[in-house]
Amino acid sequence: MLTEVPSEVQQAVSAFLQTTMPSVALKDFSFVSGGCINSAGKLKTTAGDFFLKWNLAGKYPRMFENERSGLQHLRQPAVIDIPEVLTAGQAGSFQFILMEFIAKAPIAKRYWEMLGERLAQLHRVTAARFGLDHDNYIGSLPQSNAQHDAWIDFFIHERLGPQLQLAYNTHRIDPSWLHAFEGLYPKLRSLLSDEKPALLHGDLWSGNLMVNEKGEPCLVDPAVYFGHREMEWAMTKLFGGFHEAFYASYHQAFPLQPGYDDREDIYTLYPLLVHLNLFGASYKLSLDSILRKYS
Numbered sequence: 001m002l003t004e005v006p007s008e009v010q011q012a013v014s015a016f017l018q019t020t021m022p023s024v025a026l027k028d029f030s031f032v033s034g035g036c037i038n039s040a041g042k043l044k045t046t047a048g049d050f051f052l053k054w055n056l057a058g059k060y061p062r063m064f065e066n067e068r069s070g071l072q073h074l075r076q077p078a079v080i081d082i083p084e085v086l087t088a089g090q091a092g093s094f095q096f097i098l099m100e101f102i103a104k105a106p107i108a109k110r111y112w113e114m115l116g117e118r119l120a121q122l123h124r125v126t127a128a129r130f131g132l133d134h135d136n137y138i139g140s141l142p143q144s145n146a147q148h149d150a151w152i153d154f155f156i157h158e159r160l161g162p163q164l165q166l167a168y169n170t171h172r173i174d175p176s177w178l179h180a181f182e183g184l185y186p187k188l189r190s191l192l193s194d195e196k197p198a199l200l201h202g203d204l205w206s207g208n209l210m211v212n213e214k215g216e217p218c219l220v221d222p223a224v225y226f227g228h229r230e231m232e233w234a235m236t237k238l239f240g241g242f243h244e245a246f247y248a249s250y251h252q253a254f255p256l257q258p259g260y261d262d263r264e265d266i267y268t269l270y271p272l273l274v275h276l277n278l279f280g281a282s283y284k285l286s287l288d289s290i291l292r293k294y295s
């Protein structure tokens with residue numbers, strides 16, 4: 001028995017593996033650090049290694065069904081490496097997800113160029129409307145994907161609005177913040193550009209970017225929806241940014257519309273509000289300076 005993994009999860013995983021890979025046995029489990037929300041690690045079996053995550057089922061309903069669906073959306077066009085999910089579900093009071101284990105190799109010489117080219121290809125996958133057919137999570141917070149025809153409406157009503165309301169309801173901000181955002185919204189109509197709804201990872205920062213066994217980029221832990229690809233760019237820039245070769249190769253493969261630099265801060269409002277709600281007041285300073293810039 002692997003003492004680190006709850007017995008209900010172990011039983012469910014072994015039952016699943018037995019049906020798909022007869023005579024497989026669990027050998028060992030070691031925790032993988034990096035995530036904040038779930039328990040996660042490498043599950044060694046006689047049929048190879050897998051990545052297993054779990055948490056208490058009541059805490060974040062359907063979190064792993066949503067993660068499975070998000071990873072499947074990103075894998076489907078087969079343009080960038082995304083781990084294959086074997087199964088996800090509930091086991092007693094736990095929920096879990098089992099997927100391909102991404103083993104690291106030394107980083108490829110063209111890693112950042114590959115990431116730029118492949119993300120550009122992913123963003124060429126489009127949908128008729130902004131949003132998705134189901135809601136999911138951004139980190140541990142619910143993320144609404146109710147569909148809209150216009151990007152601006154989606155951005156205001158499904159991205160900024162709900163996070164702002166949550167921050168207000170939990171007393172992280174006072175009413176003056178609500179007024180400041182209300183004042184910003186009409187200006188966004190002329191500031192933001194429109195584009196076809198693009199398939200986005202949705203939470204693309206360095207913590208969700210891995211190096212796979214070929215040394216190439218692999219994306220994990222998404223918050224998928226169809227949105228404006230400038231959102232994805234802004235997210236990558238938030239905590240120090242990716243290597244400049246990534247931005248150059250993406251732009252060459254699929255140029256952004258002129259004036260992106262003037263819009264970048266607007267897009268960072270969403271991840272900053274999410275961080276305010278998840279981690280507290282230290283993010284208010286950055287939010288405040290963006291609001292002032294556009295007031």
Ligand SMILES: Nc1ncnc2c1ncn2[C@@H]1O[C@H](COP(=O)(O)OP(=O)(O)OP(=O)(O)O)[C@@H](O)[C@H]1O
Pocket residue numbers: 032033034035036037038039040051053083099100101102103139140207208210220221
């Ligand atoms: N398929 C995988 N194979 C190997 N390692 C993985 C895999 N997926 C994720 N990891 C590693 O495990 C760490 C935690 O995973 P993940 O980010 O999915 O955790 P989480 O708790 O769900 O999310 P968060 O980072 O939002 O707290 C990642 O930072 C990454 O290093």
